[in-house]
Amino acid sequence: xxxxxVQDIDAxxxxxxxxxxxxxxxxxxxxxxxxxxLPIILVVAAFQALLFREWPEGGLAMVGGLLIVAVGVxxxxxxxxxxxxxxxxxxxxxxxxxxxxxLLMAFGFxxxxxxxxxxxxxxxxxxxxxxxxxxxIDALTLRLIVACSVGLVMAMGxxxxxxxxxxxxxxxxxxxxxxxxxxxxxxxxxxxAYDSGGVTTNIVTVPLIAALGIGLASSIRGxxxxxxxxxxxxxxxxxxxxxxxxxxxxxxxxxxxLASGAELVSTGGDTGKSAGLLAMILDLFSMLRDVLPIILTxxxxxxxxxxxxxxxxxxxxxxxxxxxxxxxxxxxxxxLGLFPIGRSMAEQLITFDTWLWVYLFAFAIGFATTMxxxxxxxxxxxxxxxxxxKIQGNVIRLLVAFGVxxxxxxGVHRIISGDSIHxxxxxxYLLVIVLTILAPRYIVALxxxxxxxxxxxxxxxLVTALGIGLAGQIDGxxxxxxxxxxxxxxxxxxxxxxxxxxxxxxxxxxRRETPQ
Numbered sequence: 352x353x354x355x356x357v358q359d360i361d362a363x364x365x366x367x368x369x370x371x372x373x374x375x376x377x378x379x380x381x382x383x384x385x386x387x388x389l390p391i392i393l394v395v396a397a398f399q400a401l402l403f404r405e406w407p408e409g410g411l412a413m414v415g416g417l418l419i420v421a422v423g424v425x426x427x428x429x430x431x432x433x434x435x436x437x438x439x440x441x442x443x444x445x446x447x448x449x450x451x452x453x454l455l456m457a458f459g460f461x462x463x464x465x466x467x468x469x470x471x472x473x474x475x476x477x478x479x480x481x482x483x484x485x486x487x488i489d490a491l492t493l494r495l496i497v498a499c500s501v502g503l504v505m506a507m508g509x510x511x512x513x514x515x516x517x518x519x520x521x522x523x524x525x526x527x528x529x530x531x532x533x534x535x536x537x538x539x540x541x542x543x544a545y546d547s548g549g550v551t552t553n554i555v556t557v558p559l560i561a562a563l564g565i566g567l568a569s570s571i572r573g574x575x576x577x578x579x580x581x582x583x584x585x586x587x588x589x590x591x592x593x594x595x596x597x598x599x600x601x602x603x604x605x606x607x608x609l610a611s612g613a614e615l616v617s618t619g620g621d622t623g624k625s626a627g628l629l630a631m632i633l634d635l636f637s638m639l640r641d642v643l644p645i646i647l648t649x650x651x652x653x654x655x656x657x658x659x660x661x662x663x664x665x666x667x668x669x670x671x672x673x674x675x676x677x678x679x680x681x682x683x684x685x686x687l688g689l690f691p692i693g694r695s696m697a698e699q700l701i702t703f704d705t706w707l708w709v710y711l712f713a714f715a716i717g718f719a720t721t722m723x724x725x726x727x728x729x730x731x732x733x734x735x736x737x738x739x740x741k742i743q744g745n746v747i748r749l750l751v752a753f754g755v756x757x758x759x760x761x762g763v764h765r766i767i768s769g770d771s772i773h774x775x776x777x778x779x780y781l782l783v784i785v786l787t788i789l790a791p792r793y794i795v796a797l798x799x800x801x802x803x804x805x806x807x808x809x810x811x812x813l814v815t816a817l818g819i820g821l822a823g824q825i826d827g828x829x830x831x832x833x834x835x836x837x838x839x840x841x842x843x844x845x846x847x848x849x850x851x852x853x854x855x856x857x858x859x860x861x862r863r864e865t866p867q
Contacts (some may be wrong), residue, residue: 376432380425387424388417390719391813395692398700398712407695416688419680427471427677434670438649438661445657452513456506458652463505463587465648468498469674471681472550472811476838479815480543483831487602488543496598497547500591508583512568518582518796519787525589526780532596533773538832540599542772545839548592549803550811585799588842639675646671685812693816694823701824706767709821713763716813717756717841727751727801750852751801754845759814762840766821769828772836779843786850794853802846811838 399407407413467473477490511521533541568579653661661667700709721727727748765775787795814837822834 377425377429380428381421383428384421384424387720388421390722391689391692391716392417394712394715394719395696397715398696398708402708403699407692407699409691409695413688413691413695416684416686416691418684418688420684420688423471423677423680423682423684425677426673427681430670430673430675430677432670434649434667434674438653438667445659452510454656455509455513459505459509460502461648461652462502464498464502467501467551467587468494469678470551471678473497473547474678474682475685475812476543476546476550476815476835479819480831480835483819483834484539488540488599493547493595493598496594497551497591500594501551501587504586504590505583508564508586511582512564512574512579515574515579517792518579518585518799519792521582522585522589522795522799523784523787525586525593526784529589529592529596530777530780532593533777536596536599537603538771538773539603539829540596541776542832542834542836542839544592544595544599545772545776545842546815546835546837547595548588548590549838549842551587551591551803579796581800582796583800584803585796588799588803592839689812690816693813694820697817697820698824701821709763709767710760713759713817714756716817717759718752720813721752721755722748746852747801747849750848751845754802754848755841757848758840758842758844759837761844762818762837763821765836765840766818766828766833767825769825769833772833772839776836776839776843779840779847783843783846783850786847786854790850790853791857794850798846798849798853801849802842814838814841 399405473494474490477488477493480488480493481490511518536544564579564581564583568574649667653659696712697709700712761775765772790798815835818837819830819834822828822830822832828834
């Protein structure tokens, strides 16, 4: 009896230990997601308490939506830690040991494609574009185009690191192409195209992409991790801008059948009111479809290419299940929380006689959310380690946060003024090209990467909803033409602030070293 009791106690303790680890990880991820939401909550609460002095309509539903977003992000990240991250790292290490360039490029394409096609922020933007365009822009097609673009970028970026080509020539040629394509792209697609590039990189994709580039540069003799390792994130932002604009040229080849933005905003809200068990099951199956490319990629390379079985198939399967459930919760939370907050703030701010409060809210949201962006913190730390004293992570975060705040404020001004986004975008990237020529080589790849890590799964839906809300409330503005584009501004101006700072520091150092 005593032996049996001891065995029962041991079994109970074993189960408790097995449960404690995942529960602790989930609690950590949930608190992490809440910390990312905290800047948004503080800014919105401050405006509601000090300026509006009233509780927003549907406020409780918004709070519930934010909590669901946090739960969804926590489950999603925990699922990644159990499945995609460990399996992906093992695959990358095995391919690197084989030393096969075609295999590394194929794996880079597959990882880039599968990571982005299931990106929550891209799903949110694609669904908004589908609703606002009246179905003319197909959400799945848009996501596949962006995902294929990022896959090609990853393959090309792996080859660039191996060959040791300077990143600035790729960036200059790429953004010259972006500017040229923008001249011919219809107004309905430009803002969406730039936003689609901006949402490809966040807490999930950035660490994977950056780790692949830095790992390759560190393992190849004659490569510098700071100069050669960074840059993949920047390319992942740039190429979708080109491909989505080309898609828009085809979609809007005929100018007819354009629905009005106001009508689409009013009807778009009804699509989110799915009720009942059947609707929940269908939504979960749609999430499975979103994650399926990642599952197929992992299984194909694991079994068909390497011909090895998974180390922990049950653990990986549970991880994929958590990813699917987390995505579902995230999308539900968006509809209840972040989208309504963005639109509600736009509606409330526009009632004042001055636009000052709109500008102030845009600046505050941009700065606060960026300072809390985990992907930015991660890249800043990696840059500080790779730069060996040339760069400080905290300074980088401040520069990027100011850049995002300035960019979103300028983007809001464009919506208010009704100016064409073409002039702002072309002017912004021409400035970036000039700074790329003048900036010290060590900062170029990092600056472009930093422009891509400013848009998280939390920031993107709120900023997108703010732009759509403003465009829907101001007379004479088209939601499709004017509502998108804020994410693009949030990606351009951090590049400007970081490069400008590096140029200034280099000039000051040169003056100190030059004898008077």
